[in-house]
Amino acid sequence: MKNRRKTIIRIMVAFVAGLALLTFFSNTIMNLTIPKVMGEYATRGNLAYTNTATGTIKVENETKITGVEGRTIDKILVSSYDTVNEGDVIATLKPVENSDDLKELQAQLLTLQREKEYAERAPSSNTLTTYEQAVDTAQDTLSEAQEALTAAQNKQATIDSADATILDQSSQLAEYQSALDYATAEKAGYEDQIKAIDDSIKPLADQITIYQSYGYQITIEEDTGYYRFTDPDTGLTESDPVGTTPVTDGEKIRELCYQINQYIDAKAPIQSDLDAAQAVIDSNSASIAACELAITNAETAKEAAEALPSVSDAQKLVDTAQTGLSTAQQSLSDAQVNAGIEADKAQDAADDRDKSIEELETKIAELEAKIEQTEIKAPASGYVYNISIEEGSVMEKNQTIAYVIPVDDRQCTATFTFPSEVASRLSIGDDMDVTMGYVDSCTIINIKPDPDNPREYKQVKCAINDAYAFPGESITVRADKSNKDYECVIPSSAVNKDNSGYFVYQIIGSSSPLGDKYTVKRVDVTVEDDDGTYAAISGEKLDKDAMIVVRSEKPLEDGERVRLEDFDSDKKKT
Amino acid sequence: MDAELRKQRRLAATKARRNVFTETVHPKSYFELMTDEEREAFFARERKRSTTALKQRKIRKTILTAIGLVIACSISLLALVPIFFTFLNSFMSSDEIISNYSVIFQSMSGHNSSGATYLSRTPVLKLIPEEVTIKQYTTLLFMNPAYLFKFWNSIILTLPIVGGQMAVACLASYSFARYRKKRREVLFFSYIILMLMPFQVTLVPNYMIADTLGILNTYWAIILPGVFSTFAIFLLTKYMRQIPSGYIEAATIDGATEWQIFTKIAIPLCKNAIFALTILLFIDYWNMVEQPLVLLTDTELQPLSVFLAQINEPEIGIAFAASAVYMIPPLLIFLWGEEYLVEGISRSGIK
Numbered sequence: 001m002k003n004r005r006k007t008i009i010r011i012m013v014a015f016v017a018g019l020a021l022l023t024f025f026s027n028t029i030m031n032l033t034i035p036k037v038m039g040e041y042a043t044r045g046n047l048a049y050t051n052t053a054t055g056t057i058k059v060e061n062e063t064k065i066t067g068v069e070g071r072t073i074d075k076i077l078v079s080s081y082d083t084v085n086e087g088d089v090i091a092t093l094k095p096v097e098n099s100d101d102l103k104e105l106q107a108q109l110l111t112l113q114r115e116k117e118y119a120e121r122a123p124s125s126n127t128l129t130t131y132e133q134a135v136d137t138a139q140d141t142l143s144e145a146q147e148a149l150t151a152a153q154n155k156q157a158t159i160d161s162a163d164a165t166i167l168d169q170s171s172q173l174a175e176y177q178s179a180l181d182y183a184t185a186e187k188a189g190y191e192d193q194i195k196a197i198d199d200s201i202k203p204l205a206d207q208i209t210i211y212q213s214y215g216y217q218i219t220i221e222e223d224t225g226y227y228r229f230t231d232p233d234t235g236l237t238e239s240d241p242v243g244t245t246p247v248t249d250g251e252k253i254r255e256l257c258y259q260i261n262q263y264i265d266a267k268a269p270i271q272s273d274l275d276a277a278q279a280v281i282d283s284n285s286a287s288i289a290a291c292e293l294a295i296t297n298a299e300t301a302k303e304a305a306e307a308l309p310s311v312s313d314a315q316k317l318v319d320t321a322q323t324g325l326s327t328a329q330q331s332l333s334d335a336q337v338n339a340g341i342e343a344d345k346a347q348d349a350a351d352d353r354d355k356s357i358e359e360l361e362t363k364i365a366e367l368e369a370k371i372e373q374t375e376i377k378a379p380a381s382g383y384v385y386n387i388s389i390e391e392g393s394v395m396e397k398n399q400t401i402a403y404v405i406p407v408d409d410r411q412c413t414a415t416f417t418f419p420s421e422v423a424s425r426l427s428i429g430d431d432m433d434v435t436m437g438y439v440d441s442c443t444i445i446n447i448k449p450d451p452d453n454p455r456e457y458k459q460v461k462c463a464i465n466d467a468y469a470f471p472g473e474s475i476t477v478r479a480d481k482s483n484k485d486y487e488c489v490i491p492s493s494a495v496n497k498d499n500s501g502y503f504v505y506q507i508i509g510s511s512s513p514l515g516d517k518y519t520v521k522r523v524d525v526t527v528e529d530d531d532g533t534y535a536a537i538s539g540e541k542l543d544k545d546a547m548i549v550v551r552s553e554k555p556l557e558d559g560e561r562v563r564l565e566d567f568d569s570d571k572k573k574t
Numbered sequence: 575m576d577a578e579l580r581k582q583r584r585l586a587a588t589k590a591r592r593n594v595f596t597e598t599v600h601p602k603s604y605f606e607l608m609t610d611e612e613r614e615a616f617f618a619r620e621r622k623r624s625t626t627a628l629k630q631r632k633i634r635k636t637i638l639t640a641i642g643l644v645i646a647c648s649i650s651l652l653a654l655v656p657i658f659f660t661f662l663n664s665f666m667s668s669d670e671i672i673s674n675y676s677v678i679f680q681s682m683s684g685h686n687s688s689g690a691t692y693l694s695r696t697p698v699l700k701l702i703p704e705e706v707t708i709k710q711y712t713t714l715l716f717m718n719p720a721y722l723f724k725f726w727n728s729i730i731l732t733l734p735i736v737g738g739q740m741a742v743a744c745l746a747s748y749s750f751a752r753y754r755k756k757r758r759e760v761l762f763f764s765y766i767i768l769m770l771m772p773f774q775v776t777l778v779p780n781y782m783i784a785d786t787l788g789i790l791n792t793y794w795a796i797i798l799p800g801v802f803s804t805f806a807i808f809l810l811t812k813y814m815r816q817i818p819s820g821y822i823e824a825a826t827i828d829g830a831t832e833w834q835i836f837t838k839i840a841i842p843l844c845k846n847a848i849f850a851l852t853i854l855l856f857i858d859y860w861n862m863v864e865q866p867l868v869l870l871t872d873t874e875l876q877p878l879s880v881f882l883a884q885i886n887e888p889e890i891g892i893a894f895a896a897s898a899v900y901m902i903p904p905l906l907i908f909l910w911g912e913e914y915l916v917e918g919i920s921r922s923g924i925k
Contacts, residue, residue, distance in 0.1 A: 005910055008906055008910045009910065011906060012903075012906045012907075012910070015902060015903070015906065019722060019725060019726075022715050022722055023719070023723070023725075026716075026719035026722055027719060029716045030716075030717055030719060033717055034717060512884075512886060512889050514721055514724070514881060514889060515720040561717065
């Protein structure tokens with residue numbers, strides 16, 4: 001029993017202690033868990049203030065005074081808003097002591113010019129010849145291999161053909177040989193007959209010769225060999241018959257000529273037969289030679305065919321040759337590409353070199369001109385202002401060291417940024433009210449989208465209608481006096497946006513015995529107008545009397561409980 | 575047969591009363607007159623009858639027990655359902671509670687939809703949560719400091735009242751029990767009248783007195799009337815009067831002073847009653863609603879009982895957890911003094 005009571009007492013103590021701890025840390029826990037928000041009631045009003053904008057006056061026809069890069073200012077002879085005439089000296093420059101830059105540029109130029117000269121003198125190398133020769137060689141090899149393959153494929157047919165040729169020619173050769181032998185024998189017979197006739201003619205011809213030596217005119221026809229004689233005494237010719245016994249020399253001669261002519265006539269058919277036999281001999285000799293040549297050729301072809309490799313070996317050779325040809329062609333193609341690239345590189349390098357040379361020449365010219373410059377002069381007449389250099393300062397490239405603005409006919413402008421909706425009510429030529437700034441008025445001369453936010457804002461450029469306006473002055477203008485009266489205007493920070501659109505969190509307060517409790521309720525709204533600071537909203541579910549969250553410690557969710565910042569203290573004060 | 579036997583017995587009794595002794599012939603019993611067959615049939619019939627009677631009696635007893643059990647269980651269930659309901663519903667999510675019970679508040683007057691909703695919808699009484707969660711407890715204990723402050727308000731109000739009332743009651747009861755004079759009896763009678771009066775009758779005078787004393791809207795406006803409440807005095811007086819006077823006379827003879835008699839004899843003998851009263855008073859004042867509601871207009875001073883009595887729609891989401899936590903201190907107090915309470919009530923006649 002006592003133990004039970006002790007246990008119960010411990011439980012009681014623990015319970016009370018726990019509640020005491022919770023009470024002690026209650027505010028801490030609540031501060032950590034419940035976000036603190038700042039609420040504000042929506043007001044009825046307009047966004048007239050959104051139609052004002054501030055801009056800076058700028059002179060359009062000002063003239064820039066550009067400095068000389070790298071030069072040091074020695075003395076500045078004018079101050080801001082001094083009046084100067086064109087050509088007046090604005091500042092003097094210290095002489096250039098160190099011209100290393102110029103020397104370096106000149107050295108670079110010289111180097112480039114030499115490189116260009118060497119490049120122009122360099123012979124053009126044709127690196128492709130080797131590759132082309134290799135391709136030709138490979139092509140020849142392939143052709144040979146293909147022929148060898150074809151020959152190998154026709155090897156047996158060649159051998160058979162050669163054998164047939166040898167056999168055929170051998171038989172013909174025998175025939176020709178027999179015909180030759182026969183003709184030779186005939187020829188020998190005919191020659192004997194001719195020789196006999198010639199032997200018969202010879203003594204007669206000798207007698208004729210003797211008679212000729214006696215002065216008889218005996219002619220021998222060249223073409224026929226006939227002896228012609230006309231007896232001067234009788235006038236008879238050799239063809240006239242002579243008596244049985246010649247008596248006179250003429251008759252003897254006529255008889256001799258007649259006999260000789262008879263022999264010649266007898267010799268002629270024999271001679272033709274001899275010629276025919278000789279022709280047969282020649283023909284058969286030629287045929288025999290041809291047959292022997294054909295046999296020799298056939299034997300040679302047969303030997304060559306027998307010496308040929310097998311078809312597979314020949315095919316391998318063809319493949320190898322084909323591969324070699326492909327490799328050679330690929331090498332040639334690669335070499336052509338590389339040669340093209342190298343050529344392009346060389347051309348590019350040459351172009352770059354030319355350009356660099358041109359730039360260097362320009363730079364050297366500019367640098368030489370700058371080195372020679374000793375003072376900066378006013379490019380126009382007017383006020384000098386915005387001098388951004390000091391004596392002893394080194395000028396940078398394209399640095400504007402001052403401006404010159406006209407004294408009388410200054411064209412001043414100012415650019416203002418307005419929301420697009422406000423700008424849509426403006427038009428070129430409208431005058432705008434200057435609410436702040438020492439300017440009489442300004443007229444809109446240009447309206448264009450703001451480059452930073454072209455959809456939301458537009459830049460309105462105005463011409464300043466004031467002869468005494470100076471650049472740099474700030475002026476504020478109002479674009480539109482009238483504005484729409486909105487029912488709900490709240491700070492823009494109260495408007496949130498997500499994928500489903502714009503929404504605000506309304507604070508729903510409830511009072512209970514545990515005190516006032518506040519929760520937030522998400523309400524979808526439509527933003528009618530927004531100037532970045534305040535927004536005009538509307539919505540069907542928007543309770544215009546409810547407080548709207550304008551600031552929160554952490555992101556809120558619909559229905560989340562919140563604490564109102566300083567709300568309790570405000571309530572106590574009231 | 576029975577009538578004849580009774581007649582003979584009556585006659586024998588009359589003679590015996592008149593001291594007339596006659597040798598009576600012992601009559602044959604009912605069984606002796608029977609034949610064996612009749613006797614067997616009789617016993618068989620009797621056995622059957624007794625068996626049937628036993629069965630009927632058993633069935634009747636079983637039915638009555640079951641009915642009683644059902645009634646007892648129903649009553650117990652009715653008593654326990656709210657407690658179970660509260661504890662089980664405290665593990666529901668706030669959204670589920672709102673969807674189940676918000677219709678109760680919507681039916682109240684002044685609500686937008688008024689009673690029309692109540693007619694069309696009835697609250698869903700559920701014991702099993704759709705999703706068990708301790709969100710109610712975390713919300714209640716971590717995000718509602720006001721609840722904790724009200725809890726301490728309850729303790730600040732209840733403990734002084736119980737302590738003070740017990741101190742006053744012990745002293746006053748001893749006085750009433752020890753010295754019973756006529757004027758004291760009148761005073762005690764007036765205490766009884768005060769105790770019998772409804773609380774609402776004395777509320778207005780209490781308010782006026784507190785206003786006069788300038789303690790309105792302070793804890794003292796509750797504590798002071800509570801300390802001097804008559805209920806504990808009446809009960810403790812009744813209890814102390816049961817202390818035998820011999821104990822006190824013996825102590826007096828032994829030289830004990832009045833304070834020693836009070837502290838050494840009266841208080842220890844009344845320990846059970848004191849503990850029982852302490853528990854009852856704690857529970858009574860832990861649950862008080864009217865006094866703080868009337869006398870404490872500042873809600874920050876009001877105890878937890880007022881908040882629970884005023885649970886409304888914005889708080890329905892944590893109502894069950896708040897009730898469950900609220901029940902814990904009385905429950906612990908009861909468990910602590912359970913035996914004292916039973917004994918004290920039984921001996922003092924409290925019902």
